[in-house]
Amino acid sequence: MARSFFSHLECSRCARRFDPGTIQTFCPECNQPLLAIYNLSEARKHLNPRMLSDREGSLWRYRELLPVLDDANIVSLGEGWTPLIHTRRLGERIGTPRLYIKEEGVNPTGSFKARGLCLAVSKGVELGVRSMAIPSAGNAGGALAAYAAKSGIEAHIFVPHETPMVNKEEVAYFGADLHLIEGLISDAAKKMNELNMGGKWFDVSTMKEPYRLEGKKTMGYELAEQFSWTLPDVILYPTGGGTGIIGMWKAFSELEQLGWIRGKKPRMVSVQASGCAPVVRAFTRKDKKSEFWDNATTIASGLRVPKAFGDVLIMQSIYQSGGTAVPVDDADMIRTIREVAAEEGLLLCPEGAACVAAVQKLRKDNFLSPSETVVVFNTASGYKYREVLSSLAS
Amino acid sequence: MARSFFSHLECSRCARRFDPGTIQTFCPECNQPLLAIYNLSEARKHLNPRMLSDREGSLWRYRELLPVLDDANIVSLGEGWTPLIHTRRLGERIGTPRLYIKEEGVNPTGSFKARGLCLAVSKGVELGVRSMAIPSAGNAGGALAAYAAKSGIEAHIFVPHETPMVNKEEVAYFGADLHLIEGLISDAAKKMNELNMGGKWFDVSTMKEPYRLEGKKTMGYELAEQFSWTLPDVILYPTGGGTGIIGMWKAFSELEQLGWIRGKKPRMVSVQASGCAPVVRAFTRKDKKSEFWDNATTIASGLRVPKAFGDVLIMQSIYQSGGTAVPVDDADMIRTIREVAAEEGLLLCPEGAACVAAVQKLRKDNFLSPSETVVVFNTASGYKYREVLSSLAS
Numbered sequence A, B: 001m002a003r004s005f006f007s008h009l010e011c012s013r014c015a016r017r018f019d020p021g022t023i024q025t026f027c028p029e030c031n032q033p034l035l036a037i038y039n040l041s042e043a044r045k046h047l048n049p050r051m052l053s054d055r056e057g058s059l060w061r062y063r064e065l066l067p068v069l070d071d072a073n074i075v076s077l078g079e080g081w082t083p084l085i086h087t088r089r090l091g092e093r094i095g096t097p098r099l100y101i102k103e104e105g106v107n108p109t110g111s112f113k114a115r116g117l118c119l120a121v122s123k124g125v126e127l128g129v130r131s132m133a134i135p136s137a138g139n140a141g142g143a144l145a146a147y148a149a150k151s152g153i154e155a156h157i158f159v160p161h162e163t164p165m166v167n168k169e170e171v172a173y174f175g176a177d178l179h180l181i182e183g184l185i186s187d188a189a190k191k192m193n194e195l196n197m198g199g200k201w202f203d204v205s206t207m208k209e210p211y212r213l214e215g216k217k218t219m220g221y222e223l224a225e226q227f228s229w230t231l232p233d234v235i236l237y238p239t240g241g242g243t244g245i246i247g248m249w250k251a252f253s254e255l256e257q258l259g260w261i262r263g264k265k266p267r268m269v270s271v272q273a274s275g276c277a278p279v280v281r282a283f284t285r286k287d288k289k290s291e292f293w294d295n296a297t298t299i300a301s302g303l304r305v306p307k308a309f310g311d312v313l314i315m316q317s318i319y320q321s322g323g324t325a326v327p328v329d330d331a332d333m334i335r336t337i338r339e340v341a342a343e344e345g346l347l348l349c350p351e352g353a354a355c356v357a358a359v360q361k362l363r364k365d366n367f368l369s370p371s372e373t374v375v376v377f378n379t380a381s382g383y384k385y386r387e388v389l390s391s392l393a394s
Helices: A040-046 A059-065 A088-094 A113-126 A139-151 A165-173 A185-195 A212-226 A243-258 A278-284 A311-321 A330-344 A350-364 A386-392 B040-046 B059-065 B088-094 B113-126 B139-151 B165-173 B185-195 B212-226 B243-258 B278-284 B311-321 B330-344 B350-364 B382-392
Strands: A006-011 A032-038 A084-086 A099-103 A131-135 A154-160 A177-181 A234-238 A267-273 A324-328 A374-378 B006-011 B032-038 B084-086 B099-103 B131-135 B154-160 B177-181 B234-238 B267-273 B324-328 B374-378
Touching: A032 A212, A032 A243, A040 A059, A040 A243, A059 A212, A084 A212, A088 A099, A088 A330, A088 A350, A099 A212, A099 A350, A113 A131, A113 A139, A113 A212, A131 A139, A131 A185, A139 A154, A139 A165, A139 B330, A154 A165, A154 A185, A165 A177, A165 A386, A165 B330, A165 B382, A177 A185, A212 A243, A234 A243, A234 A350, A243 A267, A243 A311, A267 A278, A267 A311, A267 A350, A278 A311, A278 A324, A324 A350, A330 A350, A330 B139, A330 B165, A350 A374, A386 B165, B032 B212, B032 B243, B040 B059, B040 B243, B059 B212, B084 B212, B088 B099, B088 B330, B088 B350, B099 B212, B099 B350, B113 B131, B113 B139, B113 B212, B131 B139, B131 B185, B139 B154, B139 B165, B154 B165, B154 B185, B165 B177, B165 B382, B177 B185, B212 B243, B234 B243, B234 B350, B243 B267, B243 B311, B267 B278, B267 B311, B267 B350, B278 B311, B278 B324, B324 B350, B330 B350, B330 B382, B350 B374, B350 B382
Parallel strands: A099 A374, A131 A154, A154 A177, A234 A267, A234 A374, A267 A324, B099 B374, B131 B154, B154 B177, B234 B267, B234 B374, B267 B324
Antiparallel strands: A006 A032, A084 A099, B006 B032, B084 B099
8 A cells, every 4th residue: 555645746826747756845937835736536545534543643644645755754743633622611602512622732842833844844854855944923933943853954943033932942942043033924034035045944934835734734634533524614713824724625625535525615714813914804805815914913923924925825715615704803812811711721822712702703793603513723832822821810 | 331340449558448429538547549440350341452442532542441430521621642752863862762752741731630630520520529629739730720610610729839830820811719838739738728627629639539540540551552552661750749650550450450461561760859859768768658858849840749648659669560769950850851852852841851861870770771662751841841941041
């Protein structure tokens, strides 16, 4: 049996093929992300859901549908296969009793970023990459630093000065090279590109490298498996770079082609901070892509992303699924962190709390009905947001 | 099929039986912990390891060997089934290439305490308990607060003033009642007992309540399953209250009776801080129990336990297994946190780092041979120890 049914890379816009045996970034013609394509008709003959049921409790249970060819290249810290928690009391209070939280905070380095960077580093090892660089709002930098440490790859992390201290500390502990930049993640990216003249470092920026998406798509596989190969009605996802929303939408398409799921796919809801909501604005305008958001500001550091490189694919996922996009105020995130902690014993990150607050909004607006199954992603451990939480603890 | 093969409670010393249908604490005659006893000869007829392989990724995969009778009483936040990570580079450097870290930091509330408190709260719900109290060095208090929040039980947490701020904050967020006490966990326990005259709160102190141990024993079940129903040669465990070491030793005995493992059991190594090492001192003196350690001091808050109520059982586990007890200086913990982060991408807590440092000591002393399989427990997320880490980041 094949270990991976990975076939090739193709441009998400022009469908031009790219050789997966060498290092690739994005389509230079379209300036759009590349997607990993699998031989799913072949996979369908060899794989079925029952074969997965007794596999290891990590995202590597979907081994054949991930792009790493040789097991020896896998760099793993135990990422993925995170709990899906039925938050019944919370759900009943806000009128959606079938409310679940997918708790991504228990990933290595305490955030969902581990999934993507695990794949980027593992595939990087396979392709002979020796150094990587990333602009980050915080958690992605920490995750790259950890996987780079384990693999022996050199890592250069560019983060805004305002990035939470915990992210700066973790990068230092993992032995990566930390660059603090005035401004936002977009400024960090600029500075990185300046210093990376000649491309001595492999740039693993969100969606400018094809394999982080493959790590993130496993959130979609896991949801399907945890719901016994059905899917929820609605998924709310906090959207910075948006790899998760794109990845899950890709996963659902792959699962359909595999014949493992059927019927209606979830409505994908992008949740952003009111102080940085380029996707919400684009959705309101019915645009196909977003515009740069000036003066981004929010306590949710993961949402301080003024424009996502993969915005076209984010918007497609929302439109195709019949979803929507919701802005949430910082004050509502804070209130929700308190409520969910006291009610469900879960310490959410502001980004996850934003999604719970969005459920309340959408229930009031009747976008959500009481009988629907709703999944919210808590993308990072609340314990990584102590600067926010401490300042609020009264 | 029975949902639980739980039979009754008995005193770990005099073997007197106690009714599991009512609230129990410890044996009033012997002043020793009670143990949960299962009908394992019956369980053996109905259960086998293959039946577990496709179960949920939490400690509830061992459902029938846990004391909760009715599923409706389970209060779960996704605890257990934590990664077992082969730390090859670290192991090769220190001369034990078959070195594994069991990463307990990805449990709910970021520590291994979730396992025990999950069971104490779930069984408490089953027995109609409405309020609980606990003296804690920090993480146990946070875990109780979380499970109490989810269950609706009222919780009173007594911690030393010196407890890390994160533990005080999490308790406040989870809506529990926080009491800050001058002194150590032993002083917190005294104060709690003063205020709890009449026993209005159910005391879930380590080993004074019989079910936390049942949650902790699942670490032993998981190790056996993750190593395909064999066991490692040596286990190093940071010992505060010692429930884990006692629980794993109990698990291995149960697994033998079930016929799921055979042969030699692991040598159990208790690791403590040089500044608070009552178990190490007792081992050196070949004593059956420990004496109170005066002026306990260490950066590892989980090891600031001057005397464990379950010390007799801890010493038995060490002696019966041919284990040992090792003290580690704070400076060695700090050095080790740095080394393991840079080498393996894992941010250990000081207690886990103490165990890695102990591996180095024991390898030098030839207690460990290079061919042996060694497991170290990282009992909490390094992200919960930012006060320690920040002060050290240079």
